[in-house]
Amino acid sequence: QQQVKQSPQSLIVQKGGISIINCAYENTAFDYFPWYQQFPGKGPALLIAIRPDVSEKKEGRFTISFNKSAKQFSLHIMDSQPGDSATYFCAASLNAGGTSYGKLTFGQGTILTVHP
Amino acid sequence: DTAVSQTPKYLVTQMGNDKSIKCEQNLGHDTMYWYKQDSKKFLKIMFSYNNKELIINETVPNRFSPKSPDKAHLNLHINSLELGDSAVYFCASSQDQGFRVFFGSGTQLSVL
Numbered sequence: 001q002q003q004v005k006q007s008p009q010s011l012i013v014q015k016g017g018i019s020i021i022n023c024a025y026e027n028t029a030f031d032y033f034p035w036y037q038q039f040p041g042k043g044p045a046l047l048i049a050i051r052p053d054v055s056e057k058k059e060g061r062f063t064i065s066f067n068k069s070a071k072q073f074s075l076h077i078m079d080s081q082p083g084d085s086a087t088y089f090c091a092a093s094l095n096a097g098g099t100s101y102g103k104l105t106f107g108q109g110t111i112l113t114v115h116p
Numbered sequence: 117d118t119a120v121s122q123t124p125k126y127l128v129t130q131m132g133n134d135k136s137i138k139c140e141q142n143l144g145h146d147t148m149y150w151y152k153q154d155s156k157k158f159l160k161i162m163f164s165y166n167n168k169e170l171i172i173n174e175t176v177p178n179r180f181s182p183k184s185p186d187k188a189h190l191n192l193h194i195n196s197l198e199l200g201d202s203a204v205y206f207c208a209s210s211q212d213q214g215f216r217v218f219f220g221s222g223t224q225l226s227v228l
Contacts, residue, residue, distance in 0.1 A: 032215060043120075043206050043219030044159065087157060095213065102147060102213025103172055106159040 004092050006107025019077040021110045023090035030092040035075045038087045080114045119143050120220040122207045128226045137192045137223045139207030148190035149208040197227045
């Protein structure tokens, strides 16, 4: 019930292309869905996040698409750049109280490589 | 100014030893966390504290003992280190539980 499944494990994209990473969750009580970006030797950094009451959120080149009925959400990176090469994690959390309050459940991560 | 800082960055030690990792946040957040990232890069929560009170203890062996002297600090002490404890440990903080969580740069623990 607490799992978040992420795909693909790795992704290679040409500069200027669109990178798409997908996540699926099981627990319908999740109410906050962030994406994190992690560079080697660094901690995960919050990239963009969405609540289930909207279907899309865009910040610059990064867009989250959210499908509540399918329990899926995805990250789209437009005009991908070599500097976007990193590991991306989707996550979900339950922020309505209970023993899991505030716990981020992460997907398995996607290693994105953008070739120049 | 580093928002969430943890020390040391690297920790290499022998099996059976006891070690501590320190964490401080200067964001004024009420909630702090410890996450563990294994060799496959999977991130999993270990503990969370809100205003020095333990909120989440994710069935971590009791060899791991977090201590929060004040809401800006959350240290992690590990007793009797085992090979399987080798991982990267991340401290994190947020103002509201679960929202906008900021991570430190990690402590890579290697148990030999």
